[in-house]
Amino acid sequence: AQSVTQPDIHITVSEGASLELRCNYSYGATPYLFWYVQSPGQGLQLLLKYFSGDTLVQGIKGFEAEFKRSQSSFNLRKPSVHWSDAAEYFCAVGADSWGKLQFGAGTQVVVTP
Amino acid sequence: GAGVSQSPRYKVAKRGQDVALRCDPISGHVSLFWYQQALGQGPEFLTYFQNEAQLDKSGLPSDRFFAERPEGSVSTLKIQRTQQEDSAVYLCASSLSTAAGGDLDDTQYFGPGTRLTVL
Numbered sequence: 441a442q443s444v445t446q447p448d449i450h451i452t453v454s455e456g457a458s459l460e461l462r463c464n465y466s467y468g469a470t471p472y473l474f475w476y477v478q479s480p481g482q483g484l485q486l487l488l489k490y491f492s493g494d495t496l497v498q499g500i501k502g503f504e505a506e507f508k509r510s511q512s513s514f515n516l517r518k519p520s521v522h523w524s525d526a527a528e529y530f531c532a533v534g535a536d537s538w539g540k541l542q543f544g545a546g547t548q549v550v551v552t553p
Numbered sequence: 554g555a556g557v558s559q560s561p562r563y564k565v566a567k568r569g570q571d572v573a574l575r576c577d578p579i580s581g582h583v584s585l586f587w588y589q590q591a592l593g594q595g596p597e598f599l600t601y602f603q604n605e606a607q608l609d610k611s612g613l614p615s616d617r618f619f620a621e622r623p624e625g626s627v628s629t630l631k632i633q634r635t636q637q638e639d640s641a642v643y644l645c646a647s648s649l650s651t652a653a654g655g656d657l658d659d660t661q662y663f664g665p666g667t668r669l670t671v672l
Binding site: 444484532536542545546 | 584646
């Protein structure tokens with residue numbers, strides 16, 4: 441069965457420091473992988489996605505993610521976080537041919553001054 | 554606005570009441586998804602529509618949950634005889650295409666959700 445694991449429930453990072461959020465997946469074929477961000481009271485917003493090609497994917501708001509098949513990982517990174525990056529981040533895998541998404545449990549990011 | 558809208562944003566129901574949650578997708582979007590997000594969890598798939606056809610309802614937790622999209626645009630998620638375990642945020646998402654995510658048209662755009670609290 442497919443699964444998505446985000447090992448870190450909560451991360452605290454200083455403003456200006458780098459950020460890396462981990463995501464591991466279990467999926468039979470080459471997966472479609474996504475990172476979404478959810479701010480309080482807001483809907484989920486797509487940061488980036490991987491479906492083929494270059495394994496380093498650039499997204500919005502300065503985020504990037506790297507697909508590593510050998511490690512079944514799709515970690516999200518940002519070189520320098522801003523206070524506005526405080527939010528919950530979800531990794532997801534495309535679970536069928538119509539686009540159904542299977543989400544991880546999320547990682548809450550807190551940014552300190 | 555051009556995004557996905559949902560109403561009401563907040564709903565409080567007494568246990569046993571019926572509720573109806575509305576989703577207005579982006580105009581012209583073919584695909585519509587409903588997800589349930591319990592507190593502290595990631596969203597979980599409930600059901601999928603392609604235009605007016607409900608092609609996947611495997612995630613609906615019980616027969617108390619019913620969804621429809623009669624004209625292929627607005628969708629309603631109905632929960633009958635609500636229970637406390639139904640308390641969650643219900644998210645709606647739409648996408649332009651019917652494919653799995655390999656193209657920009659496949660991107661799912663999410664609404665702000667309806668927070669349902671069952672007392």
